[in-house]
Amino acid sequence: MASNTTRLRPIETGELFAQDRETGRIKRFWRRLFSYRALYLMFIPGLIVLILNNYLPISGVVIAFKNVNYIDGPFGSPWVGFRNFEFLFNNPDAFRAIRNTVGYSLTFMIMTTMMSVSVALLFNELRSKYAARFYQSLMILPYFLSMVVVSYLVFAFLSPQGGFLGGVMSRFDIQQVDWYTSPEYWPYLLVLITLWKGVGYNSIIYIAGITGIDTEYYEAAVIDGASRWHQALYITLPMIRPLIIILTLLSMANIFISDFGLFYQVTLNSGMLYNTTDVIDTFVYRALIKLNDIGMSSAAALIQSVVGFILVLSSNLVVRRISKEDALF
CATH class of the missing domain: 1.20.5 (Single alpha-helices involved in coiled-coils or other helix-helix interfaces)
Structure with a gap:
């Protein structure tokens, strides 16, 4: 024992x-x-x-896999498999909406990134702190305006009857344009509106990244005789490259998602503009109003989420192979 x-x-x-x-x-x-x-x-x-x-x-x-009715509720309704997804792939107008969504999202992402970085570099060159704060506040103000307010502002400019732009064109004897029935102009107008509304906010993020750069790099560059342009090109941009990559990767999740207010309210849901302004969100909304099919709209939202998730993963994989340090994970 x-x-x-x-x-x-x-x-x-x-x-x-x-x-x-x-x-x-x-x-x-x-x-x-x-x-x-x-x-x-x-x-x-x-x-x-x-x-x-x-x-x-x-x-x-x-819900995306059910034929939802209000008597049985979303979880008690019968299963229909992938029938709700057929709506997006069998309708010819759906391909137009997908094309516009992807095209606008890529354009917005590229243009907003370029303009935001450029504005941040310009603000970084301002020597007066008061002037920098004033211009930053002025540029970020449109970000807080709802799309309803933006739609009224755009209408005040483009209205065929008494619009500001129409008055200027008539003063210079330029033939007026009925903007809300002319789809060829709206790709440019939507890009301008998006930049006006979003560049200020995004530039603040890049300014914060630039502020965190060690000033010793710039002091050494001045001693070596580098100009302000060379400092921005060879110091500032490389130092904020990880931030640019991260924000771009996160933006990839929204490639299949569009701003409903921008494409529905700003364009006044004009049927004449559908060829260039109809996106997945507005297309599904109109279908939901007509068909009252909740399952179909849920299927479209699920596709948007899954595609965005796959794009983020694949984009991060590409970045990881090129530069492991700049990848999200």
Whole structure:
């Protein structure tokens, strides 16, 4: 018996040591949690909103595979498989909407990135802090305007009766254009509106990245005789390249998603403009109003999400192979 007890002692000692280590780990966790209690309290409301707004609705994915009726409810309705998805692939107008969505999204992403970086570089060259803050505030203001307000502003410019642009054109004896029945102009107008509304906000993000660059790089460049242009080209741009890549990768998730307000409200949902302004969101909205088919609209939203997810993963894989340090994960 004594020999058996002696043999068990090392095992008992190891178990006690493991228990003490686990107890110490738990104590350190609660101590750390208590030390940062203020930060966690600020984090909780955002976490609750994230769960309610982003994660709970995921259960509604099943609606895309059902023939929803209001009597049985979304979860009690019969399954129809992939029939709801056929609407997007069998309708010829759907391909037009997909083409416009992808084309506009790529154009907006490229143009907004180029303009935002350029504006950030210009703001970085301003020596007066008050002037920089004034211009930054002025440029970010359109970002906070809703598309309803933007649609009224655009209509005030483009209205055939009494519009500002029409008045200027008549003053110079230029033939007026009925903008809301001329689809060939709207690709340019939509790009201009998007840049006007979004460049200010995106430039603030790049300005924050530029501000974090160590000033010693610029001081060394000045000693070497580098001009402001060369400093921006060979110091600023390479230093904010990871930020540009990250924001571009995140933007890839929205390639199949468009701003409904921009394409529906700003264009006044004019049927004459559908060839150049109809996107997936407006197409599905009109179909939902006519057919009252919730399953079909859910299927379209699911396709948008899945395609965006795949594009982010594939784009990140390409970036990772080129430069592992610049990839998201």
